[in-house]
Amino acid sequence: MKKIIDAVETIVDQALDGMVVAYPEYLQRVEGTLVLARSKPKETGKVGLVSGGGSGHEPAHGGYVGYGMLDAAVAGEVFTSPTPDQVYAGIKAADRGAGVLLVVKNYTGDVMNFDIARELADADGIATEVVLVNDDVAVQDSLYTTGRRGIAGTVFVHKIAGAAAEEGADLSSVKVIADTVVANLASMGCALTSCTVPANGKPTFELGANEMEMGIGIHGEPGIERVPMMSASELTASLYHRLVAELSLGDGERIAAMVNSMGATPAIELAIMSGHLANLTKSSKLSLEKVLMGEFMTSLEMAGASLTLLRLDQQRSTLLNAACDTPALKVVKH
Incomplete structure (x- = not known):
């Protein structure tokens, strides 16, 4: 370790x-x-x-x-x-x-x-x-x-x-x-590697070189399915369609999204996912009003990402875009 x-x-x-x-x-x-x-x-x-x-x-x-x-x-x-x-x-x-x-x-x-x-x-x-x-x-x-x-x-x-x-x-x-x-909220994550809890001193689970874990938790819990590695477009689509179905989102609805690193996945990979997310929302006729991208809730040094979708109405949209100032998230009103 x-x-x-x-x-x-x-x-x-x-x-x-x-x-x-x-x-x-x-x-x-x-x-x-x-x-x-x-x-x-x-x-x-x-x-x-x-x-x-x-x-x-x-x-x-x-x-x-x-x-x-x-x-x-x-x-x-x-x-x-x-x-x-x-x-x-x-x-x-x-x-x-x-x-x-x-x-x-x-x-x-x-x-x-x-x-x-x-x-x-x-x-x-x-x-x-x-x-x-x-x-x-x-x-x-x-x-x-x-x-x-x-x-x-x-x-x-x-x-x-x-x-x-x-x-x-x-x-x-x-x-x-x-x-x-x-x-009005739904999330799902995936892992490319496990994390190592310091008190345990070894990875919580093992993944092969060409494997990824779908549906992991933020404490290093194994997911629901171990699958071969996907491309960024395939992974984003898999997570996205599951969340859209869970929220029963329909044509014209307004959403916000979060593309979250589990700790070791860099911004360049999250950005690729964000681009695919935008294309998916256009194809399904959803209005993607805001994307948060970065490290928001991690699992130590786990490599992987989670995707969150939030259905918006006018109140939630206004409050989401209201000013805030914290170490990890800032919204500036212009």
């Missing part, structure tokens, strides 16, 4: 400190916790947004803390859910008196620990709501979850719900908006 680390036990703690060093204008570390919070939060009246999960998915989740997105992000150890006390620390850091929305990816440990944290917040008089993200269409159930997993589409929830909160929507309204994003 070759990784630029000092010790497995200190990876997350050191990484969080390094994020603050790199982005002090956005982030502060909540002392004694694994929580990153906005360095310049609004004083009062804004609904807080908290997300988080196991580390190893960078820039998720700390990279989305900032204006127009998250107020706090809670880190667990690599591919391990954050504990309830850490989540509660994130809730307190995000609370500005208008309640806090928790954005939770559908993994058993995350769901359980965020629910316990909500009970702690309720005892302290902090109102909370939760949105459960389950955009991965590849599997109905997995080793980590009951129901569909939450993967890269979570970033669309951060962006749209975060914009609504920044504009002054109340807690119940922000939750409704976030839930409608999830209802």
Whole structure:
């Protein structure tokens, strides 16, 4: 195993400190916790947004803390859910008196620990709501979850719900908006290589030189099908048609897309996929209004990509294009 680390036990703690060093204008570390919070939060009246999960998915989740997105992000150890006390620390850091929305990816440990944290917040008089993200269409159930997993589409929830909160929507309204994003969201990924969890010291699974894995999860979970390597056009079409069918998208509908690297796939390959995506949407008479391309939710150094489609209406489009300023995502209004 070759990784630029000092010790497995200190990876997350050191990484969080390094994020603050790199982005002090956005982030502060909540002392004694694994929580990153906005360095310049609004004083009062804004609904807080908290997300988080196991580390190893960078820039998720700390990279989305900032204006127009998250107020706090809670880190667990690599591919391990954050504990309830850490989540509660994130809730307190995000609370500005208008309640806090928790954005939770559908993994058993995350769901359980965020629910316990909500009970702690309720005892302290902090109102909370939760949105459960389950955009991965590849599997109905997995080793980590009951129901569909939450993967890269979570970033669309951060962006749209975060914009609504920044504009002054109340807690119940922000939750409704976030839930409608999830209802109109679908993602699926593929892997060309496995990743190596530092604590394990070896790849999670093995692929042959001419093999790829379809439907992988963001924790290195094997996918649903092992297939021969495809061209970029074949791969993009395979993912795209599965997502279009899942969302029952029809002629003339408006969509946004995310072409996401799993960690080791470079931008040049994502750009090729993005070009094929545009051609596919023209052929199927969909209106592709926005494409996010890059590293948004990774799986350590896994080579591969995921594709996310989001059905848009006017509200979701407006909020998606609203200004935001975070380490990992910026939208500038001209």
